[in-house]
Amino acid sequence: MSFDPYEFDRGYASSQGDTLGQYTAKTFLWMVLGLLVTFGVAVGGWVTGMAGHIIIMYPIVPLAALIATLVISVVMVRRLEKMAVGTAIALFVTFSALFGFTMSIYFYRYSLEILAFSFLLTAVYFGALAAYGYLTKRDLSGIRPILFSGLIFLIVFGLLSMFIPALDMFDRVVCLIGIAIFLGYTAYDTQKIRAFYSYYSASPEMLAKASIFSALQLYLDFINLFLYLLRFLGNKRR
DSSP states (O other), X not given: OOSOGGGSOOOOBOTTSOBHHHHHHHHHHHHHHHHHHHHHHHHHHHHHSHHHHHHHHOTHHHHHHHHHHHHHHHHHHHHXXXXXXXXXXXXXHHHHHHHHHHHHTHHHHBOHHHHHHHHHHHHHHHHHHHXXXXXXXXXXXXXXXXXXXXXXXXXXHHHHHHHOGGGGGGHHHHHHHHHHHHHHHHHHHHHHHHHHHHHHTTOHHHHHHXXXXXXXXXXXXXXXHHHHXXXXXXXXXX
């Protein structure tokens, strides 16, 4: 979406009758639905062995699924204001399902114990920062440049590490940076829910789509936080 919601006054009365609390609850419910779809697909692919079979027989599929999720996320960001609510929901659920296939790979790399512990730790950290972002009176828009710079660093480091194996020695440090960045994004994106609510409160359709968009942002914060915690805690299967 091309605007900065922090530039607008934060109102708390929706013409649709939803309070800010109700709107926020709906947004987090969409996020939880996305996570349930993702982990449901991941567990199903691992339990049935289908994910492993596809990875072995068609190694290009994981890359194709990852590219598809990137395309969907870009489409949602660029076209959200013009697409129908049903389309936004369908794209979000499709995104969650495709990422679930990518997530199934981690069930072959890590033990169930470390996966479960990482998920629990992610839920605790995410919940704490989401609560902070929602309740704090401090404007968190000032940390956005720092978070974005950190995100660029993570992307660049990830690309370089594919070609420079020696960078692996810094992996744990990078994981800590990633954890800090997505904890920050969790608080920042949670606070943005208020701004979206204020900006779109006069339009029922846009308010519904903004809820899906915010859910996608929070979903990505949770997933990335989980993956960096998982990498940091380690215990890979051999």
